[in-house]
Amino acid sequence: KYYTYVFVRKDITLQQQIVQASHAALQAGLKFTNPSSEPNSLIVIGIRNKEQLLKAMSFLEKNNIAYESFSEPSWDYGLTAFASQPILETDRKVFKSFQLWRNS
Numbered sequence: 001k002y003y004t005y006v007f008v009r010k011d012i013t014l015q016q017q018i019v020q021a022s023h024a025a026l027q028a029g030l031k032f033t034n035p036s037s038e039p040n041s042l043i044v045i046g047i048r049n050k051e052q053l054l055k056a057m058s059f060l061e062k063n064n065i066a067y068e069s070f071s072e073p074s075w076d077y078g079l080t081a082f083a084s085q086p087i088l089e090t091d092r093k094v095f096k097s098f099q100l101w102r103n104s
Contacts, residue, residue, distance in 0.1 A: 002086035004028060004040045005095055007056050009080050010104060011049045017101075020070060020080035028068040028083035040086050046101035050079055056098070057082060063094050 006028075008021040021044055034040060047053045060067050069082035087095075 001089050002036050002040045005043045005084040007045045007047050010046045024070040024081035024083040031068045032085045044101040045098045
């Protein structure tokens with residue numbers, strides 16, 4: 001089984017969090033080939049702000065996990081979300097330090 005992790009900033013409105021996470025997931029789906037005939041499970045991680053999002057991206061890079069980022073072109077949000085390549089169950093431990101998205 002494979003998992004795709006979507007990281008989204010929580011310093012934007014709830015509506016925009018949903019939109020931005022969806023954009024990142026869509027972009028990752030277009031970039032990465034699904035290695036399985038089954039759909040990936042989607043895990044959403046809430047990140048405090050843009051600075052923390054950049055740190056999370058750096059963390060994935062250090063762990064050799066590819067991702068696809070999304071920057072909102074319509075407003076002055078800049079980088080808002082990113083989604084990982086499909087991850088095997090055995091590799092999920094890399095993500096254990098991140099918190100699942102919760103409505104604040």
